[in-house]
Amino acid sequence: MRTTIPVIVAFIAGLLVVVSFFFRDGTIVGDVKQEFLVWSSIIGGFTLLLGVVSIVRVNMATVARKKTDWPYKILTLVAIFVMGIPALFPSSWSPLLGTASGTSVYDWLFEYMQKPMMSTMFAILAFYIASAAYRAFRARSAEATLLLITAILVMLYRVPMGEAFLNMFPGNISEILNKYIMNGVNMAVQRGIIIGAALGAASMSLRIILGIERTYLGKS
Amino acid sequence: MSFWQKMEQIDRRWIYLAVAVAVVVPFLFPTPLPISISPEARSLYDAVEALPDGCNVMVVYDYYPATVAECEPIAVAALHHLFRKNCKVVTLTNIPYGGPSMAERVTRRMAARYGKTYGVDYVNLGFKYGYVTVLAGMGQSIESIFPTDNSGTPLSQLPLMDSVKNYSDVSFIFEVADNATADYWVSIVNAQYGVPIGCGGTAVQAPKFYAYVASGQFVGLLGGMRGAAEYEKLIGIEDVATVGMQAQSMVHLLIIGLVVLGNIGYFVVRKQSKKGAA
Amino acid sequence: MSGWEIFQLWLVAFLTLALFSFMYRDNPIYKAVEHIFAGLTVGYQIGLIWNSIILQQVWSFVLEGKGWRLIPAFFGLLMLTRLSSKLSWLSRTSLAFVMGTTAGIFLISELHGRVLPQMQDTMVPLNGGDGFGATLLSVVVVVGTLSTLVYFYFSKEHRGALGVTAKVGIWFIMIAFGAHFGYTVMGRVSLLIGRVQFLIEDWIGSFL
Numbered sequence: 001m002r003t004t005i006p007v008i009v010a011f012i013a014g015l016l017v018v019v020s021f022f023f024r025d026g027t028i029v030g031d032v033k034q035e036f037l038v039w040s041s042i043i044g045g046f047t048l049l050l051g052v053v054s055i056v057r058v059n060m061a062t063v064a065r066k067k068t069d070w071p072y073k074i075l076t077l078v079a080i081f082v083m084g085i086p087a088l089f090p091s092s093w094s095p096l097l098g099t100a101s102g103t104s105v106y107d108w109l110f111e112y113m114q115k116p117m118m119s120t121m122f123a124i125l126a127f128y129i130a131s132a133a134y135r136a137f138r139a140r141s142a143e144a145t146l147l148l149i150t151a152i153l154v155m156l157y158r159v160p161m162g163e164a165f166l167n168m169f170p171g172n173i174s175e176i177l178n179k180y181i182m183n184g185v186n187m188a189v190q191r192g193i194i195i196g197a198a199l200g201a202a203s204m205s206l207r208i209i210l211g212i213e214r215t216y217l218g219k220s
Numbered sequence: 221m222s223f224w225q226k227m228e229q230i231d232r233r234w235i236y237l238a239v240a241v242a243v244v245v246p247f248l249f250p251t252p253l254p255i256s257i258s259p260e261a262r263s264l265y266d267a268v269e270a271l272p273d274g275c276n277v278m279v280v281y282d283y284y285p286a287t288v289a290e291c292e293p294i295a296v297a298a299l300h301h302l303f304r305k306n307c308k309v310v311t312l313t314n315i316p317y318g319g320p321s322m323a324e325r326v327t328r329r330m331a332a333r334y335g336k337t338y339g340v341d342y343v344n345l346g347f348k349y350g351y352v353t354v355l356a357g358m359g360q361s362i363e364s365i366f367p368t369d370n371s372g373t374p375l376s377q378l379p380l381m382d383s384v385k386n387y388s389d390v391s392f393i394f395e396v397a398d399n400a401t402a403d404y405w406v407s408i409v410n411a412q413y414g415v416p417i418g419c420g421g422t423a424v425q426a427p428k429f430y431a432y433v434a435s436g437q438f439v440g441l442l443g444g445m446r447g448a449a450e451y452e453k454l455i456g457i458e459d460v461a462t463v464g465m466q467a468q469s470m471v472h473l474l475i476i477g478l479v480v481l482g483n484i485g486y487f488v489v490r491k492q493s494k495k496g497a498a
Numbered sequence: 499m500s501g502w503e504i505f506q507l508w509l510v511a512f513l514t515l516a517l518f519s520f521m522y523r524d525n526p527i528y529k530a531v532e533h534i535f536a537g538l539t540v541g542y543q544i545g546l547i548w549n550s551i552i553l554q555q556v557w558s559f560v561l562e563g564k565g566w567r568l569i570p571a572f573f574g575l576l577m578l579t580r581l582s583s584k585l586s587w588l589s590r591t592s593l594a595f596v597m598g599t600t601a602g603i604f605l606i607s608e609l610h611g612r613v614l615p616q617m618q619d620t621m622v623p624l625n626g627g628d629g630f631g632a633t634l635l636s637v638v639v640v641v642g643t644l645s646t647l648v649y650f651y652f653s654k655e656h657r658g659a660l661g662v663t664a665k666v667g668i669w670f671i672m673i674a675f676g677a678h679f680g681y682t683v684m685g686r687v688s689l690l691i692g693r694v695q696f697l698i699e700d701w702i703g704s705f706l
Contacts, residue, residue, distance in 0.1 A: 006590040010598035017602025037357040039570040045349035045551035046574030072533040079537025087545025101324040115285040122286035126690035134478040150676025160253035161469035188642025189674035198612035205601035289692020407611025423685030435619035445688035
C-alpha cells in the first residue's frame, strides 16, 4: 500500500495532465488540470522548507556537539534567523519587516550581502579556469587539438581585440566562425544532444506515469 | 630542473595574479574598440522593435544572483527598449534564490527612469515554485498560478492584469536565463501557445540556444556579456556590458597565452623526458 | 553620499575582498563570510516560502472561504517527514503527485516542443539555400546532427558503419565542445569583471 497508492496517484495525475493537452482550455478537464498544477506548485514548494529545516537541524547538531568549525556554524544559524524571522511578520507593523523591496531588512540583506557574496563566489571560477587552461588543457590527441584550436578561435572572435586581430587576415573570419562553427557544427551537435535528452525525458516521464520507474519514491 | 619543468610547476597564485592584473588594467587604461553586431542579436532587436507600441510583454528573470554580471545588463537593456516603446511589462521569475528580489529592484529602477506607474505600466508577479507547472499553468490562467503580485496585491486590483489573462494576451516574452528553464519556455510556451520568445543567456548556456534560434523557437539570442554589449549598442545606450568588454578582451588574450604556453611547456618537457630516457 | 550609503558600499567591498582572499589562501575571515552567505541563502528561503506559498497560495484562499487549499498544504507538510527514516513513507504520495503532474507535462512538451521542431529544422533540402555556403551549412548541420545522435547511441557497439559515423560524430563534438569551452571562459570571466567593476568604479571611485 505504501508504494501502490503513490504509484496510482502519479498515474492519475500524469494521465489527467496528458489528456488535458487534447482538450481546449475552459473545459472541466482543463479546470481540473489547472487545479492539479496549482496543487503541484504548492506541494513542491514545501520541498524548499525541507531544505531549510534540514540545514538548521544539521548546523544546530554541529554546534551542540561542538564538532569541527562549530563557531562558524553559529554564524550560519544567526544569518538564517536574522534574515528569515523578520520576513515572517507583516510590513504593516514596520517597514523593516516583511519582504518589501527597498525598506525591509530581508531585502537589504539580500541586496547588500547575499547578492554580492554569491556573485563573488562564482567570480572566483575565472581564476580557476585560467589555472586549468595553463595546467590541464593539453593537446594530447588530434581530437583534443581540434577542441583547443576551436576554443582559441571562439575566444578570439567573441572579444573586440580578438575580432580586430582576426580582421587583419583576409576574409571575414569572425563571420565564418559564427556561421559555420556556432550556427553550423555547434548547433548540429547541440541539436543532437537536445533531441537525445528530450527523448530520454519523454521516456522517463512515461515510465513514471506507468509506474515502471519508482526510484523517486525512495527505499521501500 | 629545466626552465620549462619549473614553469609547469609554477604556483597557481601567480596565474591568479596575472588574471587579476588583466582584469584591472583595462579599467585604469581604457581602450575601447568597436563591437560588431551578431545576426542573432540583430534578429532579437528587430523582433522587439517590430512589436506594436504599448503591447503586453513578459520579461522573465530566470537567473541567479551569481550571474548578475552577465544577465542584469541584458535585462536592463531589454527594459530600456521595451519601456521606450511604452510596452506594458509583466515580470516574473522561476528562480527561488534571489529571483523575486532582483526582478523587483531592476524593474522598479528602470520603470522609475521612464516614469512608469506600477500596476498600470508594469507588474511584478514574483515567484511560484515548480517552473514546469508554472509555465504550463499560465497558458490557461495567469491568475490561477499567481493570485497576487510579488508584494501580495491581488491581480484583480492591478489594472494591467485586466488585459493579461494568459499567454494569448502576451505579444512577446523576453527570457533572461542562466539555466535550463529557457528550454521549458521553448518546449511548453512557444511550442503550445506560439508566443515569440527572445532569449538573453549566460555565455555558458548560449551555445545550446543556437539550436533554438535555428529552428525559429527563439527569435534571437544574446550570449553573455558580449550579447548584452551588442544590445546596448543597438539601443544606443552603452553601459556596463560595453565597458566590461575591454577587460574581457585582455583576459581572453591572457588565457589563450596560458593555453599556448602550457602546451609548449608540455611538449618541450615531454621531448626532454624522451631524450633523457633514450 | 550619506553615511549609510558609504557603510553599504564598504560592507559590500569588504565581503567581496574577504571572499577573494581565498585565492591567496584559506583564512578565518573567508570562512566566516562563507558561512554567513550559506545562512543568508537559507534565510531567504524562509521569507520566500512564507510569502509566495503559504500566504499567497494557501492562506489568502482560506480567508476567502476556499479551504480546500489546505489539502495541498497538508500534503506539502508531509514532505517534512522525509527527515525521519521511520515516517518518510508518508511523503511518497506528495512526491508522486508532483512527479506525476510534471511527467505528464514533459511527456507531451518534450516531444512536441523539442524533438519534433529540432527534427523538422534538420530535415531540409541540402541544396535549398543560395550558393555553395548555404549548401555546405546544410550538409554540416545534417551530418553533424545525425553523427552526434549515433555517437550517443550506446545500445550497440560502435563498429562498422556505426563506428565510422560515431567517429565523425566525435570530431563534430570536439569542435562544438571547443566552442562551448570558449564561451564558458567568456562566461566565467564576465562574472569576475562584474565584481572588479564594482570594486574599481563604485567602491574606489567613491573615495578617489
